[in-house]
Amino acid sequence: MYFLTEEEKKHLLKGLLPRSRELGIAEELRGWNWPAPPLQPVYDTVLALYEVANSYCPTNRDLYLRRVRRVFPAPSAAMVQGRVLHAALVHVLVSAKRLIYSVGVAQYQTICRELQELGPVNVESELQALAPEDAADLKRKVAIVTEFEKARIISRIQEILFKQPYIGEDSLAVLAIPVIVEQKLDGSFLGLSPNLSTDAFTVCEPMIVDLKFGERRDFHRLTTTGYALVMESLYEFPVNIGCLVYGSFRGDRLIINKDLHIIDDELRQWFIESRDEKARMVYEEIDPGFPAECYQGCHCYAACHG
Amino acid sequence: MMLKVSDVKQFLYCPRVVYFTYVMPVHRKVTRKMEYGKEEHLEIERLERRRGFRSYDLSEGERRYRTKLCSERLGVEGVLDMHIVCGSGCFPVEFKNTSRHPGLNHKYQLVCYAMLLEEQYGKPVRHGFLYLIPGKRVHVVEITPNARTFVRKTLDQIKMMIARESFPPAPRRPARCFECEYRNYCADVV
Ligand code: SF4
Numbered sequence: 001m002y003f004l005t006e007e008e009k010k011h012l013l014k015g016l017l018p019r020s021r022e023l024g025i026a027e028e029l030r031g032w033n034w035p036a037p038p039l040q041p042v043y044d045t046v047l048a049l050y051e052v053a054n055s056y057c058p059t060n061r062d063l064y065l066r067r068v069r070r071v072f073p074a075p076s077a078a079m080v081q082g083r084v085l086h087a088a089l090v091h092v093l094v095s096a097k098r099l100i101y102s103v104g105v106a107q108y109q110t111i112c113r114e115l116q117e118l119g120p121v122n123v124e125s126e127l128q129a130l131a132p133e134d135a136a137d138l139k140r141k142v143a144i145v146t147e148f149e150k151a152r153i154i155s156r157i158q159e160i161l162f163k164q165p166y167i168g169e170d171s172l173a174v175l176a177i178p179v180i181v182e183q184k185l186d187g188s189f190l191g192l193s194p195n196l197s198t199d200a201f202t203v204c205e206p207m208i209v210d211l212k213f214g215e216r217r218d219f220h221r222l223t224t225t226g227y228a229l230v231m232e233s234l235y236e237f238p239v240n241i242g243c244l245v246y247g248s249f250r251g252d253r254l255i256i257n258k259d260l261h262i263i264d265d266e267l268r269q270w271f272i273e274s275r276d277e278k279a280r281m282v283y284e285e286i287d288p289g290f291p292a293e294c295y296q297g298c299h300c301y302a303a304c305h306g
Numbered sequence: 307m308m309l310k311v312s313d314v315k316q317f318l319y320c321p322r323v324v325y326f327t328y329v330m331p332v333h334r335k336v337t338r339k340m341e342y343g344k345e346e347h348l349e350i351e352r353l354e355r356r357r358g359f360r361s362y363d364l365s366e367g368e369r370r371y372r373t374k375l376c377s378e379r380l381g382v383e384g385v386l387d388m389h390i391v392c393g394s395g396c397f398p399v400e401f402k403n404t405s406r407h408p409g410l411n412h413k414y415q416l417v418c419y420a421m422l423l424e425e426q427y428g429k430p431v432r433h434g435f436l437y438l439i440p441g442k443r444v445h446v447v448e449i450t451p452n453a454r455t456f457v458r459k460t461l462d463q464i465k466m467m468i469a470r471e472s473f474p475p476a477p478r479r480p481a482r483c484f485e486c487e488y489r490n491y492c493a494d495v496v
Contacts, residue, residue: 023448026410037478265410266452 001089001145001245001256002179002200002209003152008258012241017205020240020262029268031232031239034189038272039229041191043283048193049230052275053222058291060278062300067282076299077134081141082213084123085247086199088142089211090181091121092149100157100173108161112154120146141249148254153177178203187226189233191275198227206231207241208263213248216259220244222274225267239263308376309464311384311418314457317464318411319482321474326488328468334487347387350401350439354388361444362399362435367392375422382461386419387437396427398434405440412436413447418457420449 004012033039051063065071075083095118099111120142127135156176160167167175179200186194200209208227212220224242231239244259261267281288294301316323326332351371359367367390376383388399398419402412413436420431436445467474476483476492483489 019448022446023450026413027407028410040478042478264450264452265413266450266456269410269456 001149001152001211001247001254002093002202002243003156004243004258008260012205012207012260016241016260016262020264023262023264025238025240025263025268026265029265029272031190031229031234032236034233038269039190039233041279042276043191043279045279045282046188046191046193047275047279047282049187049196049223049226052192052271052278053219053226055219055222055274056217056295057298057300058293058295059288060281061288061290061304062298063278064281064287065300065303068285068287071300071303073299073303074129076297077130078214078297079299080126080129081138084126084138085141085145085213086211087123087126088121088145089149092118092146092153093177093179093181096150096153096157097173097177100176101169105161105167105169105172108157112157115150115154118146118150140252144249144252144254145247174203179209185227185230185234187230187233190226190229191279192226192230196227196230201227201231202243205241206237206239207243208239209243209245211245211247213246216244216246221259221261221263221267222271224261225263225271228263229268229271307381307465307468309382309461311375311382311386311415311422313464314382314418314460315411315415317460318414319409320477320486321464321467322476322492323486323488324464325467325474326491329471329473330491332488332491346403346439347401350437351388359390359392361442362390362397363446364390364392364394364397373426375419375426377422377425379425380421380458380461381465382418382422384419384422386423389419389423391427395429396423396431398423398431399437400434401437401439403439405438408436408438408445414453414457414460416447417449417453418461421454421457 027033028036028038031039051067056062065073096115099114103111103114123142127138130138153176157172160172160175179202181200182197183201185196185198187196188194198208199211201207202209208224208231210220210223221242221244224244228239228242240263242261242263246257246259248255280286290304294304313324313327326334354369359365369388369390371388373386373389374383375386386398387401390397390399398416400412400416400419402408416434416436420434424431431449433446433448436447438445476494483492
C-alpha cells in the first residue's frame with residue numbers, strides 16, 4: 001500500500017520534489033531550530049504526536065478528558081479497525097524482509113512461495129472488543145489487505161531480480177520494500193513523546209508516510225508534518241514531503257488513494273500552533289467545552305454527555 | 307470592518323501592535339527610521355524605472371507603482387509598492403529594507419497583496435517578489451493554496467481579536483520588543 005504507482009512517482013519526481021526545493025521553507029520552521037521560538041516548546045507538557053495532530057473533536061475535548069480528567073473511554077470500532085489493518089500490513093512487510101534475508105536470493109522461488117503461503121496476522125484479541133458482525137467484517141478486510149500486499153511484494157521481487165542478476169539480499173530487501181515501518185523517534189526536542197513511531201518512512205527520498213482507513217480530513221497532514229519536524233530535529237536533514245495513504249473497501253476490493261504533499265511553512269506553523277494550544281490546555285487544565293456538534297461515533301460520547 | 311494589508315504583517319510580528327492600533331489606540335511616535343524608510347522606497351522606485359526585468363525572470367512587462375487595492379470580500383485594503391503586468395500575468399513586488407532572509411510576516415503580507423491583485427485583475431497570481439533593498443536581491447514567493455488559507459485565517463484572527471477586545475500575549479522573541487515603538491505600553495515586557 002505504501003508503494004507509489006508510476007503516475008504517483010512522476011507526480012513526486014517532476015512536480016512535488018522540484019517544487020519543494022524551490023519553495024524554500026522558512027529556516028525558523030525547520031525541525032533543527034527546535035532550541036528557538038517558535039519551535040521551542042512553551043510548556044513542559046509532553047504530548048503524543050497524534051494528540052497534537054488529530055482534531056476529530058472540534059474542541060479537542062477528548063484530549064482534555066484523557067490528559068486532565070484521566071478518563072480513558074474504550075476505542076471505537078473505527079479506531080480498532082485502523083489499528084488492526086495497520087498491523088496486518090506491517091506483518092506482511094516485515095515477514096517479506098525477514099524471508100529475503102533468511103532464505104537468500106539464490107532461492108528466490110522459496111521466498112515467493114513462502115510469502116504466498118503467509119497467513120494473516122493474528123488479531124483475535126483485538127476482535128473481541130467488537131460486535132460479532134464488525135469482527136467478521138474486519139477479519140475479511142485483514143485477509144484482503146494481506147493478499148493484496150503479498151502479491152505486490154512478490155511482483156516487485158521478481159521485477160528486481162530479472163533486472164539485477166548480481167543482486168544480494170540487503171539490496172533486494174531495500175529495493176523491493178523501500179520503507180522502514182514503525183520507525184521509532186524521540187520527539188522530546190519538540191515537546192513530544194520520546195517514543196513516537198511513524199507508520200512508514202521511505203528511504204530513497206526522505207518522505208513520511210501515514211496510513212489511514214477512513215474519510216480524508218485536512219488535519220491528517222499534521223501527522224506527516226509532525227514527524228517531518230521530529231526527523232529534522234533529530235537528524236538535521238530536510239524532510240519536505242509527506243504522503244497520506246487512504247485505504248478503503250469496495251466489496252472485496254481494496255481501493256488506495258494517496259495524498260502526496262509538500263510539508264510547507266503553513267503546515268509547520270499549523271502544527272506548532274496546535275501543539276502550543278493543546279499543551280496549554282493540558283498544562284492549565286482548561287476544559288474546552290463542547291462543540292456545536294459532536295462527530296458521529298465519537299468514542300468519548302458517553303464520557304462527555306453522560 | 308476594513309483591515310490593512312500591513313496589519314497581517316504586524317500581527318504576525320507581534321499581535322499587540324494591531325491591538326494598539328484598533329482596540330486601544332495609543333500615540334505612536336514616528337521614528338527617524340520610519341521617515342528614512344519612506345525616502346528609501348522613493349529612491350528604489352526611481353531606480354526601478356530604469357531597469358529591465360531580468361532579476362524577476364521576466365522578458366517584458368509594465369511596472370505600476372503604489373497601487374491602491376481593496377477587497378470588500380476579504381475585508382482588507384492596502385497600497386502595494388509595485389506590481390508588474392505582462393503577458394504571463396501580474397506579480398506583486400514589495401520593497402523590504404532587510405539584508406537577512408525575509409521574515410514570514412513579509413511573505414504573508416505579499417500573499418495578501420497577491421490575493422487583492424487577483425481580485426483586481428480577475429486572474430490568478432502564481433508568485434510574487436520581495437525586493438530586498440540592501441543587496442538589490444529579488445526573492446521569489448510562490449502563492450500556494452495553503453499560503454492563501456493562512457492569510458485568510460490570520461485576517462479572521464485579527465477580526466476576532468478586535469471584536470473581543472482581547473489583549474494578546476507578547477511575542478516569544480524578546481528581541482522584537484526592544485525595537486518596538488509600543489514597548490512603553492506593554493507592562494509585562496522588559
Ligand atoms: S463527545 Fe463531543 S465534546 Fe466529547 S470528545 Fe466527542 S466530539 Fe468532543
